[in-house]
Amino acid sequence: MRATTIHAARDIRLTDVATPTVASPTDAVVKVVAGCICGSDLWPYRGENPIDAGQTIGHECVGVVEEVGTEVTSFAPGDFVIVPFCHSDNTCPHCRAGMTSACQNAGFTVSGQAEYSLVNQAEGSLYRAEAPGDDEAALKSLLALTDVMPTGWHAAVAAGVRPGGTAVVVGDGAVGLCGVLAASVMGAEKVVAMSRHEPRQEIARAFGATHVVAERGQAGEDAIAELTEGVGADAVLECVGTDQSMRTAFAVARPGSTVGFVGVPHGVELPLRRMFQKNVGLRGGMAPVRAYLDDLLPKVLDGSINPGLVFDAVRPLEEVADGYRDMDERRAIKVMLRP
Amino acid sequence: MRATTIHAARDIRLTDVATPTVASPTDAVVKVVAGCICGSDLWPYRGENPIDAGQTIGHECVGVVEEVGTEVTSFAPGDFVIVPFCHSDNTCPHCRAGMTSACQNAGFTVSGQAEYSLVNQAEGSLYRAEAPGDDEAALKSLLALTDVMPTGWHAAVAAGVRPGGTAVVVGDGAVGLCGVLAASVMGAEKVVAMSRHEPRQEIARAFGATHVVAERGQAGEDAIAELTEGVGADAVLECVGTDQSMRTAFAVARPGSTVGFVGVPHGVELPLRRMFQKNVGLRGGMAPVRAYLDDLLPKVLDGSINPGLVFDAVRPLEEVADGYRDMDERRAIKVMLRP
Numbered sequence: 001m002r003a004t005t006i007h008a009a010r011d012i013r014l015t016d017v018a019t020p021t022v023a024s025p026t027d028a029v030v031k032v033v034a035g036c037i038c039g040s041d042l043w044p045y046r047g048e049n050p051i052d053a054g055q056t057i058g059h060e061c062v063g064v065v066e067e068v069g070t071e072v073t074s075f076a077p078g079d080f081v082i083v084p085f086c087h088s089d090n091t092c093p094h095c096r097a098g099m100t101s102a103c104q105n106a107g108f109t110v111s112g113q114a115e116y117s118l119v120n121q122a123e124g125s126l127y128r129a130e131a132p133g134d135d136e137a138a139l140k141s142l143l144a145l146t147d148v149m150p151t152g153w154h155a156a157v158a159a160g161v162r163p164g165g166t167a168v169v170v171g172d173g174a175v176g177l178c179g180v181l182a183a184s185v186m187g188a189e190k191v192v193a194m195s196r197h198e199p200r201q202e203i204a205r206a207f208g209a210t211h212v213v214a215e216r217g218q219a220g221e222d223a224i225a226e227l228t229e230g231v232g233a234d235a236v237l238e239c240v241g242t243d244q245s246m247r248t249a250f251a252v253a254r255p256g257s258t259v260g261f262v263g264v265p266h267g268v269e270l271p272l273r274r275m276f277q278k279n280v281g282l283r284g285g286m287a288p289v290r291a292y293l294d295d296l297l298p299k300v301l302d303g304s305i306n307p308g309l310v311f312d313a314v315r316p317l318e319e320v321a322d323g324y325r326d327m328d329e330r331r332a333i334k335v336m337l338r339p
Numbered sequence: 340m341r342a343t344t345i346h347a348a349r350d351i352r353l354t355d356v357a358t359p360t361v362a363s364p365t366d367a368v369v370k371v372v373a374g375c376i377c378g379s380d381l382w383p384y385r386g387e388n389p390i391d392a393g394q395t396i397g398h399e400c401v402g403v404v405e406e407v408g409t410e411v412t413s414f415a416p417g418d419f420v421i422v423p424f425c426h427s428d429n430t431c432p433h434c435r436a437g438m439t440s441a442c443q444n445a446g447f448t449v450s451g452q453a454e455y456s457l458v459n460q461a462e463g464s465l466y467r468a469e470a471p472g473d474d475e476a477a478l479k480s481l482l483a484l485t486d487v488m489p490t491g492w493h494a495a496v497a498a499g500v501r502p503g504g505t506a507v508v509v510g511d512g513a514v515g516l517c518g519v520l521a522a523s524v525m526g527a528e529k530v531v532a533m534s535r536h537e538p539r540q541e542i543a544r545a546f547g548a549t550h551v552v553a554e555r556g557q558a559g560e561d562a563i564a565e566l567t568e569g570v571g572a573d574a575v576l577e578c579v580g581t582d583q584s585m586r587t588a589f590a591v592a593r594p595g596s597t598v599g600f601v602g603v604p605h606g607v608e609l610p611l612r613r614m615f616q617k618n619v620g621l622r623g624g625m626a627p628v629r630a631y632l633d634d635l636l637p638k639v640l641d642g643s644i645n646p647g648l649v650f651d652a653v654r655p656l657e658e659v660a661d662g663y664r665d666m667d668e669r670r671a672i673k674v675m676l677r678p
């Protein structure tokens with residue numbers, strides 16, 4: 001099959017690799033209908049994560065079940081499915097506590113930007129949905145449920161967003177925008193998107209942002225202080241993962257609040273003394289996607305959320321390298337790929 | 340008046356200093372009935388915090404109101420009062436949210452090991468109680484409410500201890516022991532005290548510990564894993580503040596749980612990648628003592644908690660230097676001082 005592989009920093013190729021097959025009774029193979037590029041794929045793309053030359057890349061996809069192992073009884077070939085980027089058996093103690101991303105039998109999608117993808121714990125991981133057919137907007141929102149929307153949701157859950165009060169979202173990537181949507185759905189009264197890019201500000205407003213702060217650093221912190229009458233935000237969603245974004249997050253958080261973080265941390269030094277003195281907590285990590293789908297899929301289906309708006313570009317799989325370049329250069333927010 | 344002062348590492352003296360007086364309309368002066376030495380006083384004592392030679396030391400005391408400023412209307416000379424180590428106006432946005440230790444007008448007790456102590460925001464800070472007279476056990480428990488018991492309670496609140504499940508307490512100092520008591524009162528089914536000192540293990544058991552783990556490092560982590568069938572603890576209370584104790588705390592926490600930390604961090608490097616991968620959060624800091632007294636004083640008065648047990652030594656104020664030495668050498672858990 002054709003699959004996206006990475007060979008060095010900024011060297012993305014479409015390569016012929018072996019088509020995955022069912023090797024374990026818990027496996028399923030999914031024929032990809034749509035995949036996409038994640039902000040976290042840009043870390044290896046930029047050479048900031050180690051690269052195993054020639055490995056496949058891409059962990060988000062939706063598609064049609066092609067083949068299932070003998071222990072997979074709830075899904076059959078032909079089913080349209082959402083594939084959470086992290087696979088979980090949904091029965092271990094961590095899964096039962098809602099922490100599916102820490103499943104004792106966890107696996108990950110490794111060829112989401114390809115023609116086929118292997119799911120390790122298909123019975124516990126997959127989520128059936130009506131096939132969207134030619135409805136590209138519906139397809140985008142289903143694809144957003146494999147990672148980016150549940151990840152933004154996780155930031156809001158981790159930050160403890162509750163009705164009323166102020167939620168600040170640091171980061172205007174696709175995850176940050178989904179964090180804005182999550183905070184708005186959860187009932188925050190003021191939802192502040194920190195963004196200086198006009199197209200992203202527009203989506204943030206469509207997702208429920210009541211305020212946009214374009215300033216960064218001290219000026220950005222001052223703007224949040226003014227918005228909160230010097231008190232600070234009740235909940236802060238850190239959706240980037242850099243030292244600068246984490247500093248901003250802690251600077252704008254009110255005493256007793258929590259920073260919810262979902263950006264894979266890179267070079268972050270936590271302000272531990274400040275956390276202690278201000279009683280500001282930190283929670284987050286890899287989103288338990290499967291656990292959130294019971295909540296999120298109905299919201300997509302009834303139109304109350306439309307996370308697919310984060311896909312501002314669609315390309316055929318052949319143009320995957322262009323998709324990476326566009327995201328790297330911030331010409332695209334998030335690129336959907338069609339095999 | 341006579342007050343405890345610190346002059347260099349391990350140089351604690353009883354010195355004549357100016358008796359505090361009401362300087363601001365929000366002040367009160369309290370005649371100390373009992374003060375004590377805190378584990379955090381040992382940081383400067385050991386030379387691990389900077390020392391301003393000759394400064395007074397000690398932030399915990401109970402006593403009798405001697406004099407009040409014009410804006411202090413709820414307290415009068417002669418009242419027996421608990422003095423939270425952090426003073427708060429109890430009206431600012433942080434206080435109203437229960438985060439009194441981050442009060443916009445915060446102050447601190449600075450001569451708790453002395454004859455008199457100044458309270459900066461007396462109206463919002465002080466808590467009246469019946470004078471315990473000659474009942475030394477009652478006096479100890481009231482004194483414990485100025486810092487150590489609310490701090491252990493804060494660790495349990497921050498860690499999210501709930502009925503059922505397993506709470507692990509790292510640290511068997513007075514705060515850790517109060518953390519055991521808090522986790523037990525909050526209904527944890529298994530309360531695990533990590534302690535290798537027999538007298539401390541005894542108090543931990545009296546406070547409700549169902550298990551004691553004497554091992555440290557990997558062996559300690561293995562013991563917790565066995566106790567939790569490999570899942571990890573539902574809540575972890577970190578009551579020391581060193582890198583080693585923090586590592587242990589994160590190692591034994593189950594995915595999705597929170598480490599509640601109340602030990603002032605010294606040389607701690609947080610395992611941020613592990614926190615992200617396991618979704619283990621960190622919350623805590625200076626305890627909002629005043630906010631917890633509504634809950635804790637009634638529990639002391641009805642006998643359902645007896646935090647005064649952490650005081651295993653009582654000395655006259657003259658022997659304060661011996662008290663520090665005993666705590667430094669772990670011959671005493673916590674020393675009460677009587678002026």
